[in-house]
Amino acid sequence: MPELLEEIPDLTGHRRRTLAVLSAGQVLSGISFGATVSLGAVLAATISGDDALSGLATAAITLGTATFSMPLAAMAGRRGRGPALASGMAVALIGVGLVIGAVAVRSFPMLLIGFALVGAGQSANLQARFAATDLATDASRGRDLSLVVWSTTLGAVLGPNLVGPGETLGQLVGMPDLTGPYLFTIVGQLAGTALYWFGLRPDPLLLAQRIAIRDAVTGTSVERADRPVAARYAMLAVVGAHTVMVSVMAMTPIHLLHHGATLTIVGLTISLHIAGMYALSPVFGLLADRWGRLRTIALGYTTLAASAAVIALGASDPRWVTVALILLGLGWSAATVSGAALLTEASAPSLRVRRQGRNDAAMSLLGAIGAIAAGGALGWFGFAGLALCTLPLIVAVVVLAPLGRR
Structure with a gap:
């Protein structure tokens, strides 16, 4: 098989280029998704006429993410990360069009279908973080x-703050109420699709597979033992953090609006929450590499518990809700970054992409269930009660941490 023995490109340079393309794609995706998530619950409540159904918008997005995660992972395994990521972004673009159309004709089912297709873009976002590990070493994987x-x-921070300007622009071009911000979503999705399709060449996953086959042929490969118990715990840590985060975040816009907050305040709160999710992720990546995956997961879950406590004590004050949402984002970041790194290194190369797709599907499915349940919990127990309902899951993940060492 002489084609397997061809010269491999400079991995250091290609790794940096891959990270640059993935990072640029995430900026575009953040703009798109930030505007989407800010208005999802509001649009669902407005079109359905029932606040209890507001959580279905986030639920539809996360269900869509779960639905597309495994197919996109399978596509990545066959054709590479570039085509898979670009396809997810393209499907999400179709979903945005359906959301705008649903608002125009006041169709709640059509709205949910559109949000479900938007979930394909979120699935691509999740897969992008794993794409960053395709050419990484053990010492740099978390970073x-x-x-x-x-x-x-x-x-992600800019996206929600484009709600006001986007609505003004949408009114100028005759778009339905509350859909103007999706103009920015459309531009971001188009640019992200093109970037992933043309920018990830040679493809990092296909290149990593080629290196693995070459090393096996030449006898220079080092076999990595599969650790299924640790991999399952890593999935639990990621899925648990995502479920807690989505359940609380999905109901925050409705809760704030009921307490007199404006759309601008809602957008700012979600922006700060999303900043908490992403801004300190390099710190958590370094901690995961140097301090340990399990310790960083524990730090994340401690922060999630602190978020629930702040909400329980200050749910009626938008300022304390904002603080709690920042803590919620930070806890999610620490747990998911370290959990994803643990999942990758605990999985044999032949099982890695499949488990990554399964992880994304599970976190999205449980997130959707959490968002659906959160709507009812908000009505029954209030926002403070909703936050406290997340504590049993938080405690369970912390107690089961020794499984991550196996």
Whole structure:
């Protein structure tokens, strides 16, 4: 097989170029998704006429993310990360069009279908962080992954703050009420699709597979033992943090609006929450590499518990809700960055991409269930009660931490 023995490109340079492309794509995705998540619950409540159904917008997005995660992972395994990421962004663009159309014709089912397709873009966002690890070493895996996560900060913080200007622009061009911000989403999705399709060449995953086959042929490969128990715990840590985060975040806009907050305040709160999710991810990546994956996961879950406590004590004050949402984002970041790094290194190369897709599907599915349940919990127990409902899951993940060493 002489084609396997061809000269491999400079890995250091190509790794840096791959990280740059993935990071730029995450900026564009952040702009797109930030505007989407800010208005999702509001649009669902407005179109349905029932606040209890507001969580279905986030639920639809996360269900869509779960649905597309495994197919996009399978596509990545066959054709590479570039085509998979670009396809996810393209499907999400179709979803945005359906959301705008649904608002125009006041169709709640159509709105949910559109948000479900938007979930394909979120699935691509999640897969991008794993793409950063394709060419990484054990010493740099957490850092590389976290740098791509961090790059989402700019777009994610900017996106929700484009709600006001976007609505003004939308009114000028005759778009339905509350859909103007999706003009920025469309531009971001188009640019991200093109960037992933043309920018990830040679493809990092295909290159990593080529290196692995070459090393096996030449007898220079070092076999990595599979650690299925640790991999399952890593999935639990990531899925648990995401479920807690989505459940609380999905209901925050409705809660704030009921307490007299304006759309600008809602957008600012979500922006700060998303900043918490991404801005310090390089710090958590370095901690995961140097301090340990499990310790960083524990730090993340401690922060999630602190977020729930702040909400329980200050749910009626938008300022304390904002503080709690920042802590919620920080806890999510620490747990998911370190959990994703643990999942990658605990999985044999032949199982890695499949488990990554399974992880993304599980976190999205459980996030969707959490968002659906959060709507009812908000009505039954209030926002403070909703936050306290997340504590049993937080405690369970911390107690099961020794499994991550196996």
